Amino acid sequence: MLLEKPTTLIPVCEPWLGEREEAYALECVRSGWVSSSGKFVDDFEQRWAAYCHRAYGVSVSNGTSALQAAIEALDLSPGDEVILPSLTIISCAQCIIRVGAKPVLVDCDHNTWTMNTQQVADCVTSRTRAILAVHMYGHPVDMQPILDVCEQHGIALIEDAAQAHGSECLVDDTNGSENKSWQRCGSFGTMSCFSFYANKIITTGEGGMVLTNDKTLDKRLRSIRNLCFGEDQRFRHETLGHNFRLTNLQAAVGVAQLERIEEILQRKRHIGQRYTHNLKDLTNISTQENQTWAKNVYWMNGIVINEKLGINAASFAKSLRARGIDSRPFFLGMHDQPVLINHGLFSGESYPVTTRLSQQGLYLPSGANLSDDQIDTVCQVVQELAS
Ligand SMILES: Cc1ncc(COP(=O)(O)O)c(C=O)c1O
Missing domain, CATH: 3.90.1150.10 (Aspartate Aminotransferase, domain 1)
Structure with a gap:
């Protein structure tokens, strides 16, 4: 049998993991806290939310489930419209379709490859309920025009910051002054979604998170992530949810990554x-x-x-x-x-x-x-x- 010549390609992206990730993951294995409860899950949620200047973080199994949970938390009705860029991952469109809503596309900007904000404003109708803004390859969407449209029409904003951990965008100060200030991606609007897949800036292997400042949404997201278990009677369900839980083992890697x-x-x-x-x-x-x-x-x-x-x-x-x-x-x-x-x-x-x-x-x-x-x-x- 002919042996194939070994090929070593310069890889597109490999996770950068070190001793700290190993130590925290080992702690989970040794303590037995390998499932979806444990100190690292809470720690990762709180610290990622704090890093993005948000009040609440709900960890989930990946970025696709983060988007699905966020869209479901908006309680959309059939025929409601959500505006999103045409150049994005299928996860963004499928979460909208799965709740019976209608994805409305805008093209992207020739230079930044992010969504064309002028077209966003033109696409708003009486059925528009949300805008899904997707930062691309580390470069933010121009958030100010999007924030203006959301405010003007009273519609929700979901940020997909899967590709933009730590990036920032210059927007108007919220105190009504003429000044502008840098605001971290993932801190805008109603909810923001993240992926922590192995090629992302920080990784948990597979993983994701939804952030919000809204206590009611936080509670709803936690319920959706965990099969909407009943509050009084655990196995009595009023609503359908998902098992989107992140494990302590994954969160341990996430905490180590966040520290670096x-x-x-x-x-x-x-x-x-x-x-x-x-x-x-x-x-x-x-x-x-x-x-x-x-x-x-x-x-x-x-x-x-x-x-x-x-x-x-x-x-x-x-x-x-x-x-x-x-x-x-x-x-x-x-x-x-x-x-x-x-x-x-x-x-x-x-x-x-x-x-x-x-x-x-x-x-x-x-x-x-x-x-x-x-x-x-x-x-x-x-x-x-x-x-
Ligand atoms: C912009 C964007 N959103 C969502 C996702 C989905 O994340 P995941 O692969 O963790 O499901 C990705 C994945 O690369 C992405 O690039």
Whole structure:
């Protein structure tokens, strides 16, 4: 039998775990607190909420369940509308459909790849109940226009900050002064959702969280996460819920990661700035354009290949792979998803910026433990392929 030649690719992202994660996880194993009760679950919820300047944190099993729980907590009715970007993960659209509501798409901005805030304002109808704002690759959505629309129309705001732990956005001071201040992503609106999947800035392996300042929502989210057990009679259920519980073992890793978040963010910013600098003169490649109102955490470093080069992201990725570099494609737009089209959604709608980014965009190795030499190698290969 022929042995396959070992290939070592520069990986897209590996979790950065160390002795502290090991020690806390070991504590769970040794104490037997490995399920969904335990000090690390409470600690992780409180400390992540505090980090994001929120009152309450409800941990869940992943980012998809965080979005599902948040949407269910809004008690939407069939026909209610939720505005979301077309360029995002399916989790954002499916949670809306699963409660019988209608996802309403907006295209994204050509430079930041985040949702087009002008289109958000134009999409509001009398049935709009919520906006789901999704920060992209570490760069925030421009939150001020979104906050204004929500306030003007009295609609809920859910932030999906799965890709933007620690990033910040410049918004008006809430005290009514003329000043602006930096506010952390995950602190805006009615609820914010996070994923702690292994490629996220901080990870619990699989995991997620919903944050809110609303005590009633906190209680509702806790109930949804835990099968809506009865308050007086545990096994008597008034409402359907889910088992979305995070384990103490996972939360232990999360606490250790959170204690190191500044170190992780510092590495992410360094990597992002090195990519931006190295790639800035390439005319056939564009990168996400940082805005003055945004503090990017560079979760992933995306590039968009100019059509003039005559290739799309999939073939560019193939060439990168042949040169020992792994990458991932951008999302496919929600309006191009067979499962959603078969659901009777988005017929005749077009989102040209999303379509272009889906075809021409991919992201490069971006893990926090990437060395400068690896980044420079990636940039050199990108430069060769893009000339
Ligand atoms: C923006 C966004 N939201 C939600 C999710 C879903 O998170 P999870 O994979 O933990 O279910 C992801 C996953 O990458 C994501 O990128």
